[in-house]
Amino acid sequence: MNKIEHIAIAVKSLDESIPLYEKLLGTPCYKKEEVESEEVNTAFFKTGESKIELLESRSKDGIINRFIEKKGEGMHHIAFAVDDIIKEILRLKAAGFEFINEEPKRGADNQLICFLHPKTTNGVLIELCQDAPII
Ligand code: ZN
Numbered sequence: 001m002n003k004i005e006h007i008a009i010a011v012k013s014l015d016e017s018i019p020l021y022e023k024l025l026g027t028p029c030y031k032k033e034e035v036e037s038e039e040v041n042t043a044f045f046k047t048g049e050s051k052i053e054l055l056e057s058r059s060k061d062g063i064i065n066r067f068i069e070k071k072g073e074g075m076h077h078i079a080f081a082v083d084d085i086i087k088e089i090l091r092l093k094a095a096g097f098e099f100i101n102e103e104p105k106r107g108a109d110n111q112l113i114c115f116l117h118p119k120t121t122n123g124v125l126i127e128l129c130q131d132a133p134i135i
Pocket residue numbers: 006008053077079127
């Protein structure tokens with residue numbers, strides 16, 4: 001795996017959290033994107049080689065709101081950049097890791113993504129992502 005691509009933080013409200021993170025990081029939000037497949041609105045900040053991704057639920061009972069109800073706002077997942085997502089999935093499956101989705105899907109910010117199941121990664125939700133601009 002390559003660098004940490006992004007760290008994602010579950011928030012109740014992007015409107016409130018974007019100015020907070022702009023102040024914290026000293027850098028403007030460079031992109032907002034709706035990801036309907038994941039029922040989330042996202043906002044991105046550049047921090048060196050990596051990004052911070054804020055996640056807000058698009059619906060009352062969406063994944064992010066259910067996460068916040070259980071655990072409160074906070075870190076949701078860590079994403080690692082990979083060159084070949086299919087190859088990494090096969091490597092990790094052979095090593096005994098379980099996936100939430102084994103078929104990569106299109107995520108925010110021009111990435112192909114998949115998630116490992118946190119039960120096989122010490123409770124941390126881990127995302128793999130491969131740059132895949134829409135041509
Ligand atoms: Zn992510």
